[in-house]
Every structure is written in structure tokens, then in C-alpha cells.
Amino acid sequence: MNTISIRTATENDxxxxxxxxxGVIEAERPLDPFLNSGDLYYYDIPEMIASKNVYLIVGIFGEEIVASGYVRIENSKQYHKNPKHGYIGFMYVKPSFRGQKISNLILASLKNWAKENQLKELRLDVYSNNISALKSYENFGFKKxxxxxxxxI
Incomplete structure (x- = not known):
């Protein structure tokens, strides 16, 4: 039986x-009337793969890539207690693999990388009407x- 393994994303991915x-954009369009129509791109994926401040990973089942996520080291606001934090994004699981807690595996790997890089805080953005994502993040330990x-106007 195959299990999910996690590895760093490469240009081959x-x-x-x-x-x-x-897929992320398609899922978010109904949640956000402010998203522009037409082709959208959120990420510069080749830059993310090459960056030392970004840990972009994929979840693998057998030979198939089934999930993704990243954590990026960011500067915090000058009034926050932690000068830097990890920002999590690009959380995606193929529809046929959802409900198997693969996002928890991705999040755990991102959290471990952040800890290894001396970060003390993780942040992410999620749409307030994305109930399943909110529940997943809260179950992992995030707080609103x-x-x-x-x-x-």
C-alpha cells in the first residue's frame, strides 16, 4: 500500500x-467576488523553487504528485514580537485525495522547516467563507x- 511522502518541489514539477x-484559483473564485476575471496567476513558481527563503513542497502518492504547499520567510511588522515569521500558502490537494489529512502532512513539514529556520510563528490567509479550510487549519492549531x-464603492 502506498503512503504519502513529502519532498521539495523541483523545476520538473x-x-x-x-x-x-x-485549481487554487478555481476554488477561490466563488469565495471572492473581488478576483479579476480571465487568467490569473498567484505565484512565481520557478522563483519559489529557487529561493532559499521559500520551502515549496509536494506530496507524492506512488509516482503521482497529489498536493502542494509552501512556507516563506517574511519580515514581520516592527510592532510584532517576532521579527520574522513563516507565511504559508499554495495549499492544494487533488480533489480525489481530499479528506485523507494530506494537508496535515504538508503543514507539519512546513512547520518543521520553519522551526529549523528559527521561526517562532506561522501565518496564513484563508477566506472567511472557506469553511473546510478554516476547519482544517484550526484542527492543525491555527487560531483566527x-x-x-x-x-x-
Whole structure:
């Protein structure tokens, strides 16, 4: 029986990661009326793969890439107690593999990398109406912190 393994993403993974990026955007379009129409790209994936401040990983089942996620070292606001933090993003699990806690494996690996890089805090953004993602992050240990609000004018 195959289990999920985690490894660092490489340039050879670019094609599937670009598809995953579109999967993230497709999932978020109904949640955010402020997203532009047409083709969107959130990430510069080749730059993320090459960066020493980004840990971009993939989850593998057999020979198939089934999940992704990254943590990026960022500077915190001058008034925060931790001068740097890890920012988590690009969390994606192929639909046929959801519900198997693969995101927890990805998050645990990202958290371990952040700890190895002396970070004391992780942050992420999630849509307030993305109930399944909120539940998953909260079950992993994240707490809601700040609500971002906006309006059309």
C-alpha cells in the first residue's frame, strides 16, 4: 500500500504545480467576488523553487504528485514580537485525495522547516467563507487573528 511522502518541489514539477495553482484559483473564485476575471496567476513558481527563503513542497502518492504547499520567510511588522515569521500558502490537494489529512502532512513539514529556520510563528490567509479550510487549519492549531474587510464603492 502506498503512503504519502513529502519532498521539495523541483523545476520538473512545474507543469503540475501550474495546474495546482489554477485549481487554487478555481476554488477561490466563488469565495471572492473581488478576483479579476480571465487568467490569473498567484505565484512565481520557478522563483519559489529557487529561493532559499521559500520551502515549496509536494506530496507524492506512488509516482503521482497529489498536493502542494509552501512556507516563506517574511519580515514581520516592527510592532510584532517576532521579527520574522513563516507565511504559508499554495495549499492544494487533488480533489480525489481530499479528506485523507494530506494537508496535515504538508503543514507539519512546513512547520518543521520553519522551526529549523528559527521561526517562532506561522501565518496564513484563508477566506472567511472557506469553511473546510478554516476547519482544517484550526484542527492543525491555527487560531483566527485578524479579519480583513472590504467593500465596493
Amino acid at each position: 512545474l507543469e503540475i504545480l501550474l495546474k495546482f495553482e489554477q 487573528s485578524l479579519v480583513n474587510m472590504r467593500m465596493d
